[in-house]
Amino acid sequence: MTGNPPKRNITSRAVKCPDCGGSIKIEAAGRTVSLGCRFCGGILDVTGEDAVLIESYQRLMTGRPEPIVPLGSKWKFEGIEWKFVGFVQKSDQTGIYSWREYILVHPMHGQSWLVEFNNHWIHLKRLRSMPNAYGDGFRGPDKRHYRTFQRGQAKVLYVVGEFPWRVRYGDQTETLDAVAPPFILSMERDASEISWTAGKYIDPETVKAGFGKLLKGIRSVLGIHPAQPNPHTKRASAQLTVSALASAAMAVLALQAGALESRELRLSQQFEFESGRETPVEILSEPFEITRKAFVFSHIHADLDNSWLEAEVELLPVRNPAESTSPEADATDERDPIEYTQGLEYYHGVDGGESWTEGSQKDSGQLGGVPPGWWRAKINLLGKSDRLFIARRMPDYRYIDGKLVDLNAEKPQPTGPEMRGSFRLVQASFLSSQFIYFLGLLWFWPLLTYIRKSNFEKRRWEEAS
Amino acid sequence: MSKTSTCPQCGAEVKFLSTLSLWLVCPYCDSTLVRTDLDLKSLGKMSDLRPDISPLQVGATGTYKNRPFAVAGRVRNCWSDGEWNEWFIVFSKFSQGNPSTGWIAEAQGEWMLSYAVELKDEQRSTLLSSLRGSLNKPSPGQSLTLQSTVFTLTDIREIVCEGSEGELPFSCPRGRRSTVLDFRSQEGRFASIDLTADEELLLHTGEYADFAAFNFKNLRTLHDW
Numbered sequence: 114m115t116g117n118p119p120k121r122n123i124t125s126r127a128v129k130c131p132d133c134g135g136s137i138k139i140e141a142a143g144r145t146v147s148l149g150c151r152f153c154g155g156i157l158d159v160t161g162e163d164a165v166l167i168e169s170y171q172r173l174m175t176g177r178p179e180p181i182v183p184l185g186s187k188w189k190f191e192g193i194e195w196k197f198v199g200f201v202q203k204s205d206q207t208g209i210y211s212w213r214e215y216i217l218v219h220p221m222h223g224q225s226w227l228v229e230f231n232n233h234w235i236h237l238k239r240l241r242s243m244p245n246a247y248g249d250g251f252r253g254p255d256k257r258h259y260r261t262f263q264r265g266q267a268k269v270l271y272v273v274g275e276f277p278w279r280v281r282y283g284d285q286t287e288t289l290d291a292v293a294p295p296f297i298l299s300m301e302r303d304a305s306e307i308s309w310t311a312g313k314y315i316d317p318e319t320v321k322a323g324f325g326k327l328l329k330g331i332r333s334v335l336g337i338h339p340a341q342p343n344p345h346t347k348r349a350s351a352q353l354t355v356s357a358l359a360s361a362a363m364a365v366l367a368l369q370a371g372a373l374e375s376r377e378l379r380l381s382q383q384f385e386f387e388s389g390r391e392t393p394v395e396i397l398s399e400p401f402e403i404t405r406k407a408f409v410f411s412h413i414h415a416d417l418d419n420s421w422l423e424a425e426v427e428l429l430p431v432r433n434p435a436e437s438t439s440p441e442a443d444a445t446d447e448r449d450p451i452e453y454t455q456g457l458e459y460y461h462g463v464d465g466g467e468s469w470t471e472g473s474q475k476d477s478g479q480l481g482g483v484p485p486g487w488w489r490a491k492i493n494l495l496g497k498s499d500r501l502f503i504a505r506r507m508p509d510y511r512y513i514d515g516k517l518v519d520l521n522a523e524k525p526q527p528t529g530p531e532m533r534g535s536f537r538l539v540q541a542s543f544l545s546s547q548f549i550y551f552l553g554l555l556w557f558w559p560l561l562t563y564i565r566k567s568n569f570e571k572r573r574w575e576e577a578s
Numbered sequence: 579m580s581k582t583s584t585c586p587q588c589g590a591e592v593k594f595l596s597t598l599s600l601w602l603v604c605p606y607c608d609s610t611l612v613r614t615d616l617d618l619k620s621l622g623k624m625s626d627l628r629p630d631i632s633p634l635q636v637g638a639t640g641t642y643k644n645r646p647f648a649v650a651g652r653v654r655n656c657w658s659d660g661e662w663n664e665w666f667i668v669f670s671k672f673s674q675g676n677p678s679t680g681w682i683a684e685a686q687g688e689w690m691l692s693y694a695v696e697l698k699d700e701q702r703s704t705l706l707s708s709l710r711g712s713l714n715k716p717s718p719g720q721s722l723t724l725q726s727t728v729f730t731l732t733d734i735r736e737i738v739c740e741g742s743e744g745e746l747p748f749s750c751p752r753g754r755r756s757t758v759l760d761f762r763s764q765e766g767r768f769a770s771i772d773l774t775a776d777e778e779l780l781l782h783t784g785e786y787a788d789f790a791a792f793n794f795k796n797l798r799t800l801h802d803w
Contacts, residue, residue, distance in 0.1 A: 122799050123629040140802070143630020144686055146660045160656060162628075196803070220633040220800055221789040223687025241688075241786055242766060277686050279659055 124220070128164040130155060137164075139275060140185055140198045141218045147280045149199070149272035151184065156272065156280060168281060177271060178202045180215060181229075181327050184274045188217060188227065188323045190236065190315075195219050197227075199274035206266040216276060224277060226310065227320065232331060233338035234320045235297055237312030244298055244309060250291045251298055253311060259291035259298045262339040263578045267301065290339055294573075297340035314340040337573045345566035352559040359555050367548055376410070379403060380490055380538040384415075398490040400434045401538065408541045409483045413455050414475040415496070415534030421458035421472075422496035424536065427451070429489045448484045457496075483540075492536055585611060594745055595650045595668050603651070603743045605636070610742075610751070627654050627741045632663055632684055633789075635798040636744035642691060642792050646670045647680070651744030657735045657758075660686070666746050679747065681782060682792065689792070692770065692784025694747075695724065702779060709759065709773065722761055722769065724783060729761035729769045737772075748780075 126142045129135070133153035139145050147167065148157040154170025154177065180200040182188075188195045199216035212230035219225075226237045244251040250260040269284040289300040295314035300307065317331050380401040384394060403409065415422050430448035458472040509520040582593045588607035602611045608626065638649040651666040662685035669678050683690040697705065708722070720731040739754040754774070761769040772780040 122801055124631040124800055124802055126629050141631050142628065143632060143654075143661055143663075160658075160660065194803070218631070219687060220631045220803055221687065239688075277660065 128157070128159055130157060131164060131166045132157075132169055138185075140196055141275055141277070144218060144224075144277045145198070145275040146278055147276045149201075149274055149276070149280070151273050154271075154273070156282065158279075170282070177273075178213060179328065180213070180273075181329055181331060182324045183328060186324060188215075188320075189325075190319070190323045193219055193222055195222075195225060197274075199276045200272070201269060201276075201280065202271040203267045204270055206268070208268075211270065216274070218275075218277070226312070227315075228312075230338065231335035232317060233334050233341060234315045234317055235312045235338070235340055236315050237297070237299060237310040240298075240309040240311050243307070244291075253293070253296070253298055255296070255311070257293045257296060259293045259296070262290045262292045262574075263576075264289045265578070292339045294340050295342040312340075314338060314342060337569065337576070339573065339576070341573070343566055343569050343573075345562050345569060349559065349562045349566050352562055356555045356559045360552060363548070363551060363555075377404075377540045378537060379409070379540050380536070382490065382492065382536040384492070384494060384534050384536065385532070394494040396490075396492045396494070396536075398492070400431050400487050400489050402433075402487050403483050403485050403540055405485050406482055407485075409480040410537075410539040410541055411453070411455060411478045411480060412475065412537040412539065413457060413477075413534065414536075415457055415532055417457060417459035417472075417474050417496075417532065419460045419462070420496060420532070421456070422494060422532075422534070423454065423456045425452070425454050425493040425495075426536075427491040427493075428483070429491060430484075431487045431489050433487050448486055451480065451483065453478065453480065490536070490538065494534075496532070585609060587611075595648055602745045605744075608743075610749070627652075627743060630654075630661070630663070631800065631803070633797045633800060634663070634665055634682070634684065634794070635796075638794055638796045638798070640667075640792040640794040642787070645673060645676065649682075649744075650679075651742060651746040653742045653746065653750045654740040655737045656740045657737045661740060662686070666744065668745075681784070683784075689787050689789050690768065690784050691787050691792075692768070692782040695781040695783055697779070697781060705771075705781070706773075706777060706779060709771065724769055724781075727763050727765070727767060727783075729763050729767075731759060732762050733760040734758070735760070 124140075124142055126139050128137055128139060128148070130137060130150040130153060132155040133150060135150060135152035137148060137150060137152075137157075139148065139159060146158070146160055148159050148164065149155075150157060150170075155166055156168045156170075157164040158167050159165075178200075180197070182197060184197060184200065186197045188197055195217035196219065197215050198218050201214045201216070202211060203214065204211040210230070212228055215227040215229070217225045217227060224239070228235050228237060240254060242254060244253050244259070247258060248260075250258060253259050265288050267286050267288045269280060269282055272280050272282070284303070286301045286303045288302075291298045297312050297314070299310045299312065301310075302308075317334060321327060321331050380398055382396060382398050384396055411426065413422075413424055428451040430450065455476055455478055457474065457476050459470070459474050460472060461468065461470040463469070510517050511520055512518070582591060584590070585592050585604045585607065587604060587609040590604060590606040592602060592604055592606075592611065594602060603609070604611055634649055634652075636649055636651060640647055640649070647667040647669045649665050650668045653664040653666070655662055655664065662683060665682040665684065667680050667682055669676070669680070672678060677693040680691055680693045683692065722729045722731065735758045737756055737758050739750050739752055739756075741752045742750045756772050756774045756778075759771040759773070761771075763769075767783065767785050769781065769783045772782075
């Protein structure tokens with residue numbers, strides 16, 4: 114080759130507005146189809162050599178909506194420098210809600226949109242394929258489930274700058290938005306075309322930073338945007354993780370320290386039986402306190418020896434002895450006495466050279482939901498000891514060296530009380546109060562955040578249709 | 579593969595990148611040249627294409643799915659709602675079972691790669707007769723089975739060639755009018771039929787691709803970007 118052929122590096126061209134005569138530079142040459150004249154608001158067709166007026170702007174030129182940056186500004190986002198070439202203001206069918214679309218182009222990455230509504234921003238790109246309807250919304254190409262937020266209409270109120278499609282004032286399209294915050298799918302349909310775009314909520318500071326110098330400041334957001342990420346979600350999951358880990362750690366520590374289940378002895382009552390007597394013993398305990406509504410374990414133990422014991426227990430509500438001069442007085446509250454019986458039997462012996470036992474010397478019962486307050490226990494014990502009987506009436510005769518020998522003859526006779534026993538009431542609760550207190554502290558913030566998170570979603574979906 | 583000749587109009591040395599290219603627009607004097615057996619014949623001057631923001635240029639190179647190629651020419655088409663570029667590419671290495679040339683369509687910054695489908699006379703007439711029906715009564719939704727893929731007609735457009743540059747496998751003079759039928763498959767592939775009034779029929783099938791997938795080199799210097 115004999116040198117380089119002339120390079121055509123020009124990416125823009127200039128046209129003259131046939132309505133007002135203004136000279137307009139087309140930034141996205143080859144892409145731009147219609148143009149909103151920045152001087153007179155007229156809409157021009159620029160597909161040919163010369164611009165052709167399609168429609169004049171009929172309204173007063175004052176009070177035209179303005180983009181936050183001049184046309185031709187760059188917006189840098191995720192490493193791509195988009196050029197802002199077109200601006201359109203649209204409203205819904207009621208005319209109450211209006212939003213502004215910023216058309217962005219890039220030679221290699223095609224086109225995209227920034228859409229501002231109530232000072233919230235989303236960034237959208239066209240989808241190559243149509244999302245499939247799925248459940249209460251759509252399945253996006255990213256496999257996410259988008260829930261339909263609203264269907265409506267959009268009407269073009271004002272345009273300025275360049276558009277890669279034909280645009281007219283009053284153009285109406287059907288719209289649909291489906292969200293999976295911070296992601297959004299958006300559909301627009303007119304008589305001839307359905308187009309889908311997919312985008313993401315962009316925090317206003319990021320939008321601002323991408324533009325650099327602004328024409329006017331970004332005002333603070335109003336209300337909740339359909340695609341706005343729930344600000345509490347991140348905090349909620351972080352707090353949930355922290356609280357769950359802390360609770361688990363606490364539970365492990367508490368289990369090791371035995372603090373997960375608390376047992377507090379409230380009453381310990383000793384009793385005795387005399388040898389061979391078969392007589393009821395009545396005991397009235399000292400007042401004791403049950404500190405909160407709890408399970409109460411009733412333990413009874415007696416060193417029974419081939420005998421039985423029956424305890425008829427009556428828990429009597431009494432006044433707090435510290436407050437009452439007469440502790441014997443009945444409680445004035447509405448607690449009812451609690452009655453129950455506990456029985457014990459214990460037998461043993463040797464049969465054909467094999468020893469056997471039956472029953473047990475102790476028993477535990479469980480009383481559910483004993484109301485808190487002061488109580489006394491009235492215990493009626495009925496039992497019988499057969500130990501003397503065993504020693505005297507059941508000699509253990511064996512033939513040893515041809516002589517009959519009583520093996521029990523040498524055993525000492527029991528002295529003193531024939532049988533001792535104890536009765537104990539233990540207040541139990543699965544979790545100790547400290548443990549519950551700490552748990553409450555741990556879960557207070559996550560719970561509050563969860564409520565806030567739910568309220569945010571409720572407010573978001575209140576706007577849905 | 580390349581063949582050097584002299585432009586009969588201005589005398590500059592011009593080079594065909596591909597033996598498959600029959601047409602060339604001289605980069606110096608913009609004359610459209612047609613290759614006969616040994617020398618070139620000028621068919622008149624091609625006027626300058628209007629500026630656009632395409633990052634591509636004739637002479638750019640790239641690699642698509644491990645196959646290096648060079649951008650040899652471009653056709654710029656327009657229709658009622660816009661314009662787009664069709665870049666003619668020539669693969670630099672022969673690869674068994676793969677086409678040696680292709681087209682990169684660039685429309686509103688979307689990129690598509692397609693290959694011409696060779697049709698036998700019989701297939702061509704079958705296709706033509708089935709198309710005549712849908713052309714008389716355009717009905718998007720009509721299906722077409724090509725290379726055992728079912729394509730659905732999505733769009734019918736009347737297009738006009740706005741101009742061309744570089745090497746092309748056919749002549750595409752400014753003002754050439756044709757009807758383009760666009761088809762899509764469920765798998766995201768597309769097919770495109772270009773049909774002129776005198777029943778010149780071109781069939782291409784292809785796929786969408788990201789700009790990065792072409793690994794372009796020697797791109798145009800874009801001022802303002």
